[in-house]
């Protein structure tokens with residue numbers, strides 16, 4: 696009887712350990728609910744260019760409501776072959792774009808992506824985009840994790 700009891704206790708302990716491990720994993724992968732702050736993408740929109748244009752620009756506000764800085768290290772979108780953060784700068788009287796490998800946003804800071812400045816460069820759409828439709832962009836964050844934003848497709852003359 697003693698032996699049987701011990702066996703049952705052992706099984707019980709293994710099960711308890713397993714259940715604890717599963718619970719921990721669930722906490723680790725649960726979304727932002729466990730955190731006290733969540734960066735946000737607001738007013739996102741994509742400027743619709745002439746049909747067949749291989750790239751278009753996205754704009755909006757990326758707000759860091761957290762008490763620590765956040766750094767965006769890349770972007771991607773299921774609607775495009777590739778996506779990058781770009782910056783437009785006036786060099787010798789000419790507007791030039793360059794790839795921004797990192798964008799750091801201070802605590803309670805905002806990064807504004809707007810025409811003529813920082814923007815999201817969306818390259819090679821998988822399908823033609825229609826005004827009024829929405830695309831999702833995922834921003835990769837330093838230290839892991841991602842920030843999802845929704846961007847509305849707009850015609851330039853509708854602004």
Ligand SMILES: [Cu+2]
Pocket residue numbers: 781782792793814815816
């Ligand atoms: Cu660009």
